Amino acid sequence: MSTRRRGEELERAILQAAAEELRESGYAGMTMDRVAARAGTNKNAIYRRWPHRAALGIAAYRHLSDTVMPNPDTGTLRGDALEMLRQANETWSSPHGAVLRALLAAAADDPALLALMRERSGADTMDRAWLTMLERAVARGEAPPTAAHPRVATTPMMLLRAEYAMRGIPSVPDEVLIEIVDEVLLPLVRGRA
Amino acid sequence: MSTRRRGEELERAILQAAAEELRESGYAGMTMDRVAARAGTNKNAIYRRWPHRAALGIAAYRHLSDTVMPNPDTGTLRGDALEMLRQANETWSSPHGAVLRALLAAAADDPALLALMRERSGADTMDRAWLTMLERAVARGEAPPTAAHPRVATTPMMLLRAEYAMRGIPSVPDEVLIEIVDEVLLPLVRGRA
DNA sequence: CCTATAGGGTACGCGACGTACCTTAAAGGC
DNA sequence: GCCTTTAAGGTACGTCGCGTACCCTATAGG
Incomplete structure (x- = not known):
């Protein structure tokens, strides 16, 4: 034995x-x-x-979670962005997401742990996905070249996360996602011409 | 006695x-x-x-903290926005801010407490300040009328907060603030024409 | 085969939250 | 001006969970 x-x-x-x-x-x-x-x-x-x-x-x-990274290709920037946000919203509102958010809160005062979190939670990969998404839009002529900027790429997800922090609750209504895309991301991209 | x-x-x-x-x-x-x-x-x-x-x-x-709300009036949207962000950055990185962030983390899983927090921390007042700031810019002809939108008004602060969550720590370099204004807020306002 | 290393078992110190219970002062009606 | 109700003071305790200390035992690897 x-x-x-x-x-x-x-x-x-x-x-x-x-x-x-x-x-x-x-x-x-x-x-x-x-x-x-x-x-x-x-x-x-x-x-x-x-x-x-x-x-x-x-x-x-x-x-x-072995965090599968979504990589939508709907043909339009709007479609891609919405899809990304919807996937993220689903992930974050799942039991997984609850755990992740609790961990994030617990690690909030320890930079070392935060760095670990970023790695494990695939945040960087996520940011890169957004950037390539923007680059595709640029290639299609749907967005000006300067639109593929890291700060632009991270903005929608940051808004989503901030939305979680605001509300207590782990599911953001679809309207909000749409608003983030239509009222912020798309004008932003347009305005960078 | x-x-x-x-x-x-x-x-x-x-x-x-x-x-x-x-x-x-x-x-x-x-x-x-x-x-x-x-x-x-x-x-x-x-x-x-x-x-x-x-x-x-x-x-x-x-x-x-009896949270004094800043209300800069520098004459340009860029100046006002930067000033707001700088003030916020200072507040959040002070000992006050540490307490506030700890409280926020502690309340993260209780919607009732979160609502209380929002009240006490003056978040709503802050949002209104940003909105009136945008409205002034519109009045000056510096921004299109549609720029004074709640979602636009809350975006810079949300980005700042997300930045805190990312990094472990409580002071964001000034470059980041400038980037938020120049790479996001101003293009966004412009793009809403 | 034998020794260094790492796992198993267990107990404990400690800090902190929240509760129970009783005693004692103050307020307010009569 | 008494007397009852209400709230404060004092104190002890139950509970939980983290992290540590010690000592015993199996196993790997020379």
Whole structure:
């Protein structure tokens, strides 16, 4: 019997357990004791690997979602942008999103953790997707060349995130998404001519 | 001696104490026991008035800052907007801002608290200030009439807030503010013609 | 085979929230 | 001017969860 797990194997078991706790109880409910119990080990093994709960939470998050990056190509900038926002809205309002938002809040005062989050949550990849989307629009002649600017690319998602922060709640109505596109993104692109 | 304080008076003493704790130790350091001790009372009196720490924190926050709303009038939209952003940046990066951000994080999962926050932090007033700023620009003929749109008015501040969330930390370089104005707000206003 | 390393078990210190219960002062009607 | 109701003071406690300390035991790898 026995076969005491070590190294890699144990580590995966812990992350797995943590991820399940995250899914079931959210970040607030993911206690170290419960993770240890669920992984069939003890807190020692955890603290030898991660310095505190937040670090474990973030590490475990990747086990939840392998964040598929959308890459819509509807033929118009408006269509693409709306699609991106809708996908993001869906993701963020899912249980996943709740976990992610809780983690973000927990990491808010630790730059190191924040950086980790950005990596794991695919924020950078997301930004690049928006940029290439804009470049396609430029190529189609739908937008002036100067429209493919990083600041422009990140604006819609930032507005969406700010919207979450405003409302308590994790689902933004579709009208808001449309408004972000029609009242901000498109005029903005147009105005950069 | 005695003169046991009651009602109003005691309430103010508690809020005062809580505000001082907030200023000195931040929200994380504002414990119920310490507030009670500092106010020269006990937790009973506190819990009879606020259901939990977060509520007290939010209530106390107003004692910290009577949030003076800036209302720059530099003669140009660009100047006004930059001034607004700079003021906001300064506020948010002050110790005040740290408290405010901590409170926001703590209230993130409770819509009722969030609503309270919005009130107390003057967010709505801020939005109105931006809108009237835009209206002045319209009146000067500096912007098309459709530029004075709520979504436009809230965009710069939302971008600033998102910037805080991104970076860990509480001071955004001036270049970013300039970029928000030059690369987003002004083109956006122009593009709405 | 034997030793260094890492996992298992367990207990504990500590801080902080929120609650329970009783005592005591103050307000306000009669 | 008493007396009841209400609210404050005092204090102790239950609970939870993080992080740490210790000591025992299996296993890897020389």
